[in-house]
Amino acid sequence: MEPPASPRRVTIVDVARHAQVSTTAVSKVLRNAYGASPEMRAKVRRAIDELGYRPLAAARGMRGRTYTIGVMLPDIRNPFFPEILDGITGCLEDTDYQVLLGPGCNGEKEELRVTEAMIDRGMDGLVLVAPVSSRDRLDHVASVLPTVVVGRHGHSPVYDTVVADDVAGAALVVEHLAGLGHRRIAHVEHHETDPTRTAEMPNAQRADGYRRAMRSLGLDAEIDVVSTTYTQQGGYLGAKELLARALRPTAVFAGADIVAMGVLEAVGEAGLSVPGDLSVVGYDNTTFAALGPISLTSVDQAGREIGRNAARLLLERIADRGKPSVQVKLSPTLVERRTTARPGA
Amino acid sequence: MEPPASPRRVTIVDVARHAQVSTTAVSKVLRNAYGASPEMRAKVRRAIDELGYRPLAAARGMRGRTYTIGVMLPDIRNPFFPEILDGITGCLEDTDYQVLLGPGCNGEKEELRVTEAMIDRGMDGLVLVAPVSSRDRLDHVASVLPTVVVGRHGHSPVYDTVVADDVAGAALVVEHLAGLGHRRIAHVEHHETDPTRTAEMPNAQRADGYRRAMRSLGLDAEIDVVSTTYTQQGGYLGAKELLARALRPTAVFAGADIVAMGVLEAVGEAGLSVPGDLSVVGYDNTTFAALGPISLTSVDQAGREIGRNAARLLLERIADRGKPSVQVKLSPTLVERRTTARPGA
DNA sequence: GTGAAAGCGCTAACAC
DNA sequence: GTGTTAGCGCTTTCAC
Numbered sequence: 001m002e003p004p005a006s007p008r009r010v011t012i013v014d015v016a017r018h019a020q021v022s023t024t025a026v027s028k029v030l031r032n033a034y035g036a037s038p039e040m041r042a043k044v045r046r047a048i049d050e051l052g053y054r055p056l057a058a059a060r061g062m063r064g065r066t067y068t069i070g071v072m073l074p075d076i077r078n079p080f081f082p083e084i085l086d087g088i089t090g091c092l093e094d095t096d097y098q099v100l101l102g103p104g105c106n107g108e109k110e111e112l113r114v115t116e117a118m119i120d121r122g123m124d125g126l127v128l129v130a131p132v133s134s135r136d137r138l139d140h141v142a143s144v145l146p147t148v149v150v151g152r153h154g155h156s157p158v159y160d161t162v163v164a165d166d167v168a169g170a171a172l173v174v175e176h177l178a179g180l181g182h183r184r185i186a187h188v189e190h191h192e193t194d195p196t197r198t199a200e201m202p203n204a205q206r207a208d209g210y211r212r213a214m215r216s217l218g219l220d221a222e223i224d225v226v227s228t229t230y231t232q233q234g235g236y237l238g239a240k241e242l243l244a245r246a247l248r249p250t251a252v253f254a255g256a257d258i259v260a261m262g263v264l265e266a267v268g269e270a271g272l273s274v275p276g277d278l279s280v281v282g283y284d285n286t287t288f289a290a291l292g293p294i295s296l297t298s299v300d301q302a303g304r305e306i307g308r309n310a311a312r313l314l315l316e317r318i319a320d321r322g323k324p325s326v327q328v329k330l331s332p333t334l335v336e337r338r339t340t341a342r343p344g345a
Numbered sequence: 346m347e348p349p350a351s352p353r354r355v356t357i358v359d360v361a362r363h364a365q366v367s368t369t370a371v372s373k374v375l376r377n378a379y380g381a382s383p384e385m386r387a388k389v390r391r392a393i394d395e396l397g398y399r400p401l402a403a404a405r406g407m408r409g410r411t412y413t414i415g416v417m418l419p420d421i422r423n424p425f426f427p428e429i430l431d432g433i434t435g436c437l438e439d440t441d442y443q444v445l446l447g448p449g450c451n452g453e454k455e456e457l458r459v460t461e462a463m464i465d466r467g468m469d470g471l472v473l474v475a476p477v478s479s480r481d482r483l484d485h486v487a488s489v490l491p492t493v494v495v496g497r498h499g500h501s502p503v504y505d506t507v508v509a510d511d512v513a514g515a516a517l518v519v520e521h522l523a524g525l526g527h528r529r530i531a532h533v534e535h536h537e538t539d540p541t542r543t544a545e546m547p548n549a550q551r552a553d554g555y556r557r558a559m560r561s562l563g564l565d566a567e568i569d570v571v572s573t574t575y576t577q578q579g580g581y582l583g584a585k586e587l588l589a590r591a592l593r594p595t596a597v598f599a600g601a602d603i604v605a606m607g608v609l610e611a612v613g614e615a616g617l618s619v620p621g622d623l624s625v626v627g628y629d630n631t632t633f634a635a636l637g638p639i640s641l642t643s644v645d646q647a648g649r650e651i652g653r654n655a656a657r658l659l660l661e662r663i664a665d666r667g668k669p670s671v672q673v674k675l676s677p678t679l680v681e682r683r684t685t686a687r688p689g690a
Numbered sequence: 691g692t693g694a695a696a697g698c699g700c701t702a703a704c705a706c
Numbered sequence: 707g708t709g710t711t712a713g714c715g716c717t718t719t720c721a722c
């Protein structure tokens with residue numbers, strides 16, 4: 001005989017009866033709220049343990065909070081995002097909050113679905129990582145729920161932001177390469193079509209940072225940008241184009257590690273060697289940049305730190321929805337590996 | 346002036362009033378339940394659109410379902426899991442169900458926390474991917490909530506399972522290598538310490554499949570297994586050990602792609618070439634196996650198909666909790682790339 | 691086919 | 707400091 005379907009969940013009423021107190025008392029203990037004596041707390045705690053009681057988030061959510069934080073990651077496949085997530089969960093693990101993630105979103109439509117789903121499920125707050133939705137949409141979400149936006153430049157009075165300084169990151173790359181003696185340093189960028197959003201996206205900031213850094217080193221004439229997408233395929237095609245130039249670049253700054261993978265493939269096919277014939281730099285310092293056979297020089301964005309900040313700001317905003325919005329900008333660092341060297345080395 | 350905090354959500358009562366019907370009617374339309382005329386449905390639908398109404402999952406959950414499916418992934422960093430997730434969401438996107446993920450779990454304690462959180466949040470069903478919890482715990486979870494376990498061998502009357510045939514996958518690898526002329530084929534395995542769980546885990550099945558395949562090819566004497574962990578570091582150390590043998594193997598079957606990465610690194614350090622001196626095969630056919638500079642021969646588990654099956658079984662179980670449990674076993678395929686060749690080629 | 695009304699488990703006023 | 711009680715937004719009997 002199977003045990004007859006779930007034998008009714010233990011509720012706050014059971015706990016109250018068992019502890020011989022009111023449900024209010026139990027509720028107060030659960031929320032660490034003011035107005036319960038130490039003896040009462042002890043009694044209630046014991047009853048909770050003895051009965052194995054756990055509060056039902058849905059029921060709590062109907063009056064108060066659900067103690068749930070929603071995190072939206074654009075692409076679970078991008079190995080940079082888990083770092084951010086670790087930072088968030090690490091910051092939250094000693095609280096009563098639980099993190100739940102939306103499944104991969106790769107467009108505005110999916111983002112809409114996921115953010116709505118999270119609002120409908122009574123999340124207490126949201127962390128949106130590199131969202132592509134319009135500013136209006138972000139403002140709307142943030143007006144409904146405490147929200148922190150990660151990895152997107154641009155301010156808003158209703159939500160906080162945490163970003164890495166992409167302009168500085170690009171400058172690190174250019175300076176590193178120039179320091180090795182490179183002059184013909186090309187950049188493979190992700191081309192954004194939407195003009196209103198463009199300036200807020202990291203890829204645009206990286207391209208901008210590249211141009212600025214080249215100029216300030218007096219390399220204006222060597223600026224060479226190929227527009228593709230942040231994919232392996234994009235990097236492959238971009239590199240093909242660069243390698244076909246009459247005067248080949250001696251170094252390539254790929255806007256993302258995955259792009260660098262495509263670049264490396266194209267270089268290999270062309271029978272050239274890295275870093276002998278061409279130095280290659282990526283961005284994000286993802287897991288595979290560190291893989292032995294690849295060993296890619298890359299920019300590290302301190303994802304953990306980004307996540308930690310996002311979680312902290314979110315808790316602060318949940319505590320005080322009216323507080324002025326905060327913008328945090330973190331400095332990236334360069335991780336030198338085996339894909340960069342002196343030109344012709 | 347800021348707009349005064351959220352101007353109260355539209356509820357079922359508002360919709361009922363606007364459509365001039367009862368709340369019962371609205372509820373029926375929402376759930377596509379029996380007992381509402383076509384005209385009534387139309388009226389209600391229109392009111393819902395006009396008011397921009399969306400049901401609150403928490404409130405629905407108090408009486409009925411939350412229309413939320415929880416998915417637990419052990420490690421978001423493993424690029425194999427997104428495939429499964431895609432299969433799940435793909436199967437569910439035309440339903441009213443929404444998928445939410447637990448954040449990365451890397452141990453029994455975290456799994457406990459996440460599964461409890463999901464139960465407490467009123468999930469309608471759970472998909473547990475490669476859980477490490479005890480059988481008792483899995484049985485308990487499944488007794489509370491419709492559950493499908495993915496990537497773990499072993500049956501249960503209370504939950505359904507979906508697995509790839511790891512024994513067959515290992516055989517594919519051995520046969521491929523033997524077909525190329527290899528005889529000294531070594532295996533780098535992940536060593537499981539818990540004896541009760543061991544047989545259910547994919548790593549054990551792969552090692553077992555390796556041994557069986559070697560034997561059935563008459564290569565009993567060449568069986569050579571190194572025990573480490575499914576990490577890059579594990580692969581690196583395992584390969585070091587293998588390369589130090591008096592009679593080196595000519596091929597290595599790494600139990601996971603990430604292990605193969607470590608093997609490749611060790612081989613490179615030893616000044617040997619792949620596949621010239623050593624053929625290497627991975628498992629999972631992850632994103633980086635396909636990366637140009639790596640191009641790793643690997644076993645593909647058809648993650649999408651696994652996910653699709655899991656979602657289908659879960660929906661069936663939600664519809665009928667009493668139905669007998671089902672075990673689905675899918676056949677993997679081998680993807681040949683550039684890390685395998687004839688010995689000494 | 692339709693609607694009134696009773697709860698689901700919890701929190702928050704408000705009495706005591 | 708403690709308990710009583712009225713809902714939160716929805717689903718679900720059960721009358722009509």
